[in-house]
Amino acid sequence: MEPVIQVRGLVKRYRKADTNAVDGVSFDVQPGEFFALLGPNGAGKTTTISILTTTLRPTSGSVLIGGLDAVSDPAGVRRQVGIIFQTPSLDLNLSGEENVRFHAMLYGLYPYRPFFRMMPRYYRRQLTDLAAVLGLEKEIFKPVKALSGGMKRKLEVIRGLMHRPRVLFLDEPTAGLDAASRHNLWAYLGEVRGSSQTTIFLTTHYLEEAEEADRICILDKGRVVSLGTPDGIKADLLEEYLLLDADDRPALRRELEALQLSFADAGPYRVAINGRSAQEVIRSLDTRLNLLQTHSPTLEDAYLRIVGTAME
Numbered sequence: 001m002e003p004v005i006q007v008r009g010l011v012k013r014y015r016k017a018d019t020n021a022v023d024g025v026s027f028d029v030q031p032g033e034f035f036a037l038l039g040p041n042g043a044g045k046t047t048t049i050s051i052l053t054t055t056l057r058p059t060s061g062s063v064l065i066g067g068l069d070a071v072s073d074p075a076g077v078r079r080q081v082g083i084i085f086q087t088p089s090l091d092l093n094l095s096g097e098e099n100v101r102f103h104a105m106l107y108g109l110y111p112y113r114p115f116f117r118m119m120p121r122y123y124r125r126q127l128t129d130l131a132a133v134l135g136l137e138k139e140i141f142k143p144v145k146a147l148s149g150g151m152k153r154k155l156e157v158i159r160g161l162m163h164r165p166r167v168l169f170l171d172e173p174t175a176g177l178d179a180a181s182r183h184n185l186w187a188y189l190g191e192v193r194g195s196s197q198t199t200i201f202l203t204t205h206y207l208e209e210a211e212e213a214d215r216i217c218i219l220d221k222g223r224v225v226s227l228g229t230p231d232g233i234k235a236d237l238l239e240e241y242l243l244l245d246a247d248d249r250p251a252l253r254r255e256l257e258a259l260q261l262s263f264a265d266a267g268p269y270r271v272a273i274n275g276r277s278a279q280e281v282i283r284s285l286d287t288r289l290n291l292l293q294t295h296s297p298t299l300e301d302a303y304l305r306i307v308g309t310a311m312e
Contacts, residue, residue, distance in 0.1 A: 002067070004167060004199050005029035005052065010061035012047050021047045022058070023222035029167075029215075032197035036210040039219035040307055045203045046086075046171070048219070052201070053083050053169055066166055079107070082165030084156050086172040092145040096136070096155045099144060100127060100162060107163040116141070130158045133188045134181055150176045157185060161192070167199045168192075174206060186212075207300045216299075218306055226306050233306075234297045242271045242278055245291035252287040259284055 005028065012022040022044045029035045039045045050056035052063055054074035063070040065077045090099050097116050104110050104123065113119050131140045134154040139147055144155065153176045160168065168189075174182040186209070192198050202213065210216055211230055218226040218233075226233055245268035246252040256263050256271060261281065263269040268291050273281050278294050 001030060003028035003064075004031045004033075004066055005035075005201065006062070006064040007048075007052070008062045010048065010051065010063065011059045012044075012051060012056070013059050020059070020222050022051070025061075025219070025222070025224055027217050027224065027227060029199060029201060031166075031199055032193060033215065034193065034200045034202070034213045036202045036204065036213035036216045037219065038203070038207070038210055038216060038303060042221075043219040044222040045219055047222075049169060049171055049201070049203055053081060054078055080166040082160040082163065082168045084160040084168070084170050084173050086175060088152055088156065090144050090152055090155060090159075093143070095143055096140045096147065096151075096158075097127065099155065100140075100159045103159045104162050109163055126162065127158070130161060130188075133184050134158065135184070150178065150181070153177055154181065164196060165198065167201060170200065170202045170204075172204055173202070174204070174209065182206075182209075207298075207303060211299045218303065220307055226302075230299050234299065234302045240273055240278070240297060241295050242273060242281060243291060243293040243295065244269045244271055244285075244289055246287045246289050248287055252285070252289075255285050255287055 007028070008026050010022050010025040011020055013020045025044070025048060037045050037048065047056065051058050052065065052070060054070050054077050057071060066080045068076040068080070070077050091102075094102070101110075101113070101116065101119065101123075105112055110120060110123055116124065127140070128137070131137045134157060136151060136154045136158070139151050140155070140158075144152060147155065153173075157173060174185060177185065189200060193200060202210065204210055213230060215227070215229055216233060217224055228236070244252065244256075244263075249267045252267075252269065253263075256269065259281070261271050261273070263271040271281065282289075282292065
């Protein structure tokens with residue numbers, strides 16, 4: 001299947017800069033995939049997503065979105081994508097609904113109508129449904145300048161989804177949202193992916209959100225330092241282990257050696273399970289345990305290991 005996003009040798013150097021902000025980045029994203037771009041501040045995430053969404057020109061390299069070149073055909077690319085940036089871009093003098101309505105008209109979804117009640121039924125239903133998902137039913141018709149920061153964020157999400165984009169770029173989409181709104185948003189995005197094969201391209205500081213991604217690309221100092229599935233990245237860098245102890249440590253030690261399990265010399269024993277299940281290891285032990293803890297690596301553990309290594 002042809003990738004919906006193709007990035008090859010992407011380079012961006014800002015004027016008077018000593019180093020490249022983005023330095024030879026390459027990756028593909030498949031249609032319908034949930035792809036997350038991670039990295040510490042200054043890693044090149046914002047520059048990369050700005051180039052992909054045609055708001056910034058690269059120094060060299062190529063970007064294709066849906067087969068269209070982001071440099072030579074930026075207008076064509078914009079018609080295929082939805083963008084929810086970290087920095088708000090709403091007209092504060094309009095109501096929330098007016099912001100959404102003018103956005104829909106700019107994308108050619110509907111002809112101009114001066115009032116919400118004159119808009120087609122599908123538009124009104126779609127707006128009402130999205131507002132309900134994010135808990136913005138009462139506020140959607142209020143002036144934007146009267147809304148809180150979290151409400152403005154919800155409004156931007158609604159606006160970005162109105163034209164059913166082929167690729168949805170989310171730059172810190174849940175920043176400022178409460179836990180319930182974050183949950184509802186991700187549940188809705190899951191439905192959108194399932195029903196229309198929308199590709200999700202995420203940058204976030206909430207690593208638990210990236211845990212759900214199909215694949216993750218981690219940048220540091222403008223370069224790709226890791227690319228793969230969350231489980232694959234964790235497995236390459238970190239081991240799952242058990243922390244075990246017993247009143248009869250010598251007996252426990254002998255059993256662990258017989259099972260050919262590696263462990264720390266001094267108790268309590270940190271035992272690498274070497275691809276076995278924790279349950280399998282525990283069932284194989286006869287010695288009575290007084291301590292049993294399991295440790296499964298998280299994406300945050302792997303991320304900190306990768307970024308820490310890259311910065312050394």
